[in-house]
Amino acid sequence: MIFQGNARYPVREVVLHCAAIRTGQFDGMSGFQVFSTINRWHVERGFTGFGYHGLFMPDGTWVSGRNFERIGAHCLERNRGSLGFLLIESRKVERVGQFWDWFTTAQWRALRAKIAEIDGIERVTGHNDYAEKLCPGFKVKQEDWLPVF
Numbered sequence: 126m127i128f129q130g131n132a133r134y135p136v137r138e139v140v141l142h143c144a145a146i147r148t149g150q151f152d153g154m155s156g157f158q159v160f161s162t163i164n165r166w167h168v169e170r171g172f173t174g175f176g177y178h179g180l181f182m183p184d185g186t187w188v189s190g191r192n193f194e195r196i197g198a199h200c201l202e203r204n205r206g207s208l209g210f211l212l213i214e215s216r217k218v219e220r221v222g223q224f225w226d227w228f229t230t231a232q233w234r235a236l237r238a239k240i241a242e243i244d245g246i247e248r249v250t251g252h253n254d255y256a257e258k259l260c261p262g263f264k265v266k267q268e269d270w271l272p273v274f
């Protein structure tokens with residue numbers, strides 16, 4: 126079990142996000158370049174740096190963000206006791222329907238594997254479960270993301 130902040134909030138939830146970029150905006154960039162760009166946006170918005178705990182590139186590459194023990198800045202009122210993961214959208218349709226537009230199979234595999242290695246995660250949700258936002262671009266069904274034991 127991971128605990129966050131001085132109050133040691135137990136971490137039981139992963140909240141998924143998208144980057145809300147223009148189509149192709151990050152094409153050709155490395156994971157580190159994407160991280161650096163978003164970090165700069167977050168600094169400009171007054172956050173203390175990159176607000177997520179990590180991101181997944183379209184090819185499934187993971188780039189670490191905040192330490193999991195540090196409270197994120199990604200979902201108002203849900204930051205304590207959650208991890209915010211960002212799926213860098215490729216918007217290349219792999220299957221018919223909106224659900225697959227927003228992430229690739231490589232991201233799906235990598236994210237499931239990441240969640241499976243974190244002890245104590247019980248819920249996977251989307252930013253749009255908590256705010257009037259499109260983010261992460263689809264309705265998160267946690268059975269798609271949580272490993273079955």
Ligand SMILES: [Zn+2]
Pocket residue numbers: 141142143199252260261
């Ligand atoms: Zn979001």
